[in-house]
Amino acid sequence: MTEIRLTNTRTRTKEPFAPIDPDDVRMYVCGPTVYDRAHLGNARPAVVFDVLYRLLRHVYGAGHVKYVRNITDVEDKIIDRARANGEAIEDLTRRTTGWYHADMDALGVLRPNEEPHATDYVAQMIAMIEALIARGCAYAAEGHVLFSVASFPDYGALSGRSVEDMIAGARVEVAPYKRDPMDFVLWKPSAADEPGWESPWGRGRPGWHIECSAMSEALLGASFDIHGGGADLMFPHHENEVAQSCCAHPEGSFARFWLHNEMLLVEGRKMSKSLGNFFTVRDLLEGRTEFGPVTGEEIRLAFLLSHYRAPMDLNATRVETARAVRAEICEALGKRGSAALAARAPGAPIEAVVARLADDLDTPGALAELRGWLGLKRKQMTGEVLDRIVASLDLLGLDLRGAASTGDYARLYDAEPGAHADPALAACEARLAELRAAAKQSGDFAEADALKAGLVAAGVEVRILPAGPFLIRQATHDPAAVARLAATERA
RNA sequence: GGCGAGUUGGCGGAGUGGUUACGCAGCGGAUUGCAAAUCCGUGUACAGGGGUUCGAUUCCCCUACUCGCCUCCA
Structure with a gap:
C-alpha cells in the first residue's frame, strides 16, 4: 500500500x-x-483538502474515508450582514451556502461526506460546554461561559506559542468577567433581536470555536485522523478547539494530524479589500478581474501549481501557466482521436504521480510528472497510457475529457476528420479553406488573414496543417463572436 | 515585541553535498503565403558574509531584505 507522509503541525x-x-x-x-460569496482564499483549503480526500480514497478505498467539512451558519458577521441586507438570517445563509456549492463545484471540488451546519448541533455544543464546566475547565459569568486556559497545560502547543508571549505581544480582549485575559468564549448571551437558543446560562449563542469541537466529535468521534484548515486558523481557532475537545474528552486524542495550508497572495500582497486586489471565485470565473475569464479547471491548476505549505501568489504569469497546462492536457487527451476519447476509462494512475501526492501532497511535483506523460508523441500515446493519464487527472480532480477543446484536438488527430462539431466553426473552417485556396492563386491573403485574426480574437486556435485549416475552441472562446464571424462570412 | 516561511537564470518554479529540473519569454534553424502550432538546437542562477568539508546552491551560524501570523479571516 502507498505510504502517505504528511507534515503534522503538532x-x-x-x-x-x-x-x-x-x-x-x-x-x-x-x-x-x-x-457572502467565497473569495479566492476560501477556495484554497477546499482544493487542497479535496486533493487529500481523493488521495485517501485512492489508497484506502472510496468507501473507507469519511470527510466532514462544516458550514458555519451562526456568527456575528452573518448577523450584521443580514441586518444590513434587511433579510432573514436563514435566507442569507441558505443563499450563500448555495453559492459556495456552485463555486466549489466549478473548481472540481468533491462534496464532503458530511457537511454539518452549526445551527443543527447547538444541543451537542451545550452538552460539551456543560461537560467542560463539570470538569472545571470552564466557568459561567454574566451570561457568558468561558474556557479557562489555565486548566489546560498544553494550551499553545499546537501553534507553538506560550501564553506569556501572547499576553505580552498581542491585543487581548479584556473583559471584566474573564478570570484570565486569554480565556475565550464558549457561550455568549443574545439580545432579543439576535439569534439565540435556550441554555442553562440563559438565551444565547455559541462562541465560534465550540462548533468544530462538537461537530467533529458527533460525526467522527473523540479521536480521528486529520484536521485541516488555513494557517491563519491555527491560532486561536484550532488551539481553542484542541483545548475544548481534549478537556471534554481526555480519553480521546482529538485530531492526530493537523494540516495547515498557507495563505494566498495576489501579486505578492495579501488579498484585501483596501488594496483593491480582493476578488471572489465568481469574479474570476466571470472575468471581472484583470486576468480575464479563468475557468474552474484553470483556477484549480493555479492552486495545484503551488505546494499547499507555501504561500501561493496569484499573478498574470500564474494564470497564463494554468491556461497553458489546461491546453496541454486537452491536447494530450485528444491525441488518439475522437473514438478513443469517447471510450477512455480510468485505469491505474501513474505511480510517480501517486508517489508525489503521497509525499506531503506535492501537487507541483505530481503535475511535473504528469506533464512528462502529456508530452508524449502520438505514437507513444497508447490506450493504456491514456487510461493512466485519465486516472491521474482524476486524482488531481481535473477531468477535462468533456472540454470543447479536447474534442476539437481529438478531431485534429482523427484519420479522417469530419466537419467541425460546432456548426458556426464548421462554416468558418470551410470558408477559411476556400479563402486560402483562392488566395494562393491570386497572391492576396488579406481576406483569409482577416478571418484568421477574427477567429483568434474570439478565442479559437487556428492550426493550418497540410490537410487544411483546423479550428480548436480554447477555454476562453466566445461563441457569440464566432457566430457573428460565420454570419459575416456567409453574407 | 513574539512566532513562522522565504530569498534560485528576463519571468515563474523544482531540486541536489560533487555531474545545475522544467515551463514561459529570448535567440538560431526546419516548416509556413506570412503566422500559429509542431520539431531541432541554444544562453544566463543559486541574497550577502562566515563556518563545517577534499568539495556547498544544497549542512550550520550571522546579516540584510521580503512575506505571513499573533485581532474577524481560508
Whole structure:
C-alpha cells in the first residue's frame, strides 16, 4: 500500500500517516462562514483538502474515508450582514451556502461526506460546554461561559506559542468577567433581536470555536485522523478547539494530524479589500478581474501549481501557466482521436504521480510528472497510457475529457476528420479553406488573414496543417463572436 | 515585541553535498503565403558574509531584505 507522509503541525515534521482504522479514515476541515460569496482564499483549503480526500480514497478505498467539512451558519458577521441586507438570517445563509456549492463545484471540488451546519448541533455544543464546566475547565459569568486556559497545560502547543508571549505581544480582549485575559468564549448571551437558543446560562449563542469541537466529535468521534484548515486558523481557532475537545474528552486524542495550508497572495500582497486586489471565485470565473475569464479547471491548476505549505501568489504569469497546462492536457487527451476519447476509462494512475501526492501532497511535483506523460508523441500515446493519464487527472480532480477543446484536438488527430462539431466553426473552417485556396492563386491573403485574426480574437486556435485549416475552441472562446464571424462570412 | 516561511537564470518554479529540473519569454534553424502550432538546437542562477568539508546552491551560524501570523479571516 502507498505510504502517505504528511507534515503534522503538532510536531512540525513530516510523518508517515497511519489511520486509526484503515477501514474508516476520518478527516475534518474547517469550512466557510456563509455570509457572502467565497473569495479566492476560501477556495484554497477546499482544493487542497479535496486533493487529500481523493488521495485517501485512492489508497484506502472510496468507501473507507469519511470527510466532514462544516458550514458555519451562526456568527456575528452573518448577523450584521443580514441586518444590513434587511433579510432573514436563514435566507442569507441558505443563499450563500448555495453559492459556495456552485463555486466549489466549478473548481472540481468533491462534496464532503458530511457537511454539518452549526445551527443543527447547538444541543451537542451545550452538552460539551456543560461537560467542560463539570470538569472545571470552564466557568459561567454574566451570561457568558468561558474556557479557562489555565486548566489546560498544553494550551499553545499546537501553534507553538506560550501564553506569556501572547499576553505580552498581542491585543487581548479584556473583559471584566474573564478570570484570565486569554480565556475565550464558549457561550455568549443574545439580545432579543439576535439569534439565540435556550441554555442553562440563559438565551444565547455559541462562541465560534465550540462548533468544530462538537461537530467533529458527533460525526467522527473523540479521536480521528486529520484536521485541516488555513494557517491563519491555527491560532486561536484550532488551539481553542484542541483545548475544548481534549478537556471534554481526555480519553480521546482529538485530531492526530493537523494540516495547515498557507495563505494566498495576489501579486505578492495579501488579498484585501483596501488594496483593491480582493476578488471572489465568481469574479474570476466571470472575468471581472484583470486576468480575464479563468475557468474552474484553470483556477484549480493555479492552486495545484503551488505546494499547499507555501504561500501561493496569484499573478498574470500564474494564470497564463494554468491556461497553458489546461491546453496541454486537452491536447494530450485528444491525441488518439475522437473514438478513443469517447471510450477512455480510468485505469491505474501513474505511480510517480501517486508517489508525489503521497509525499506531503506535492501537487507541483505530481503535475511535473504528469506533464512528462502529456508530452508524449502520438505514437507513444497508447490506450493504456491514456487510461493512466485519465486516472491521474482524476486524482488531481481535473477531468477535462468533456472540454470543447479536447474534442476539437481529438478531431485534429482523427484519420479522417469530419466537419467541425460546432456548426458556426464548421462554416468558418470551410470558408477559411476556400479563402486560402483562392488566395494562393491570386497572391492576396488579406481576406483569409482577416478571418484568421477574427477567429483568434474570439478565442479559437487556428492550426493550418497540410490537410487544411483546423479550428480548436480554447477555454476562453466566445461563441457569440464566432457566430457573428460565420454570419459575416456567409453574407 | 513574539512566532513562522522565504530569498534560485528576463519571468515563474523544482531540486541536489560533487555531474545545475522544467515551463514561459529570448535567440538560431526546419516548416509556413506570412503566422500559429509542431520539431531541432541554444544562453544566463543559486541574497550577502562566515563556518563545517577534499568539495556547498544544497549542512550550520550571522546579516540584510521580503512575506505571513499573533485581532474577524481560508
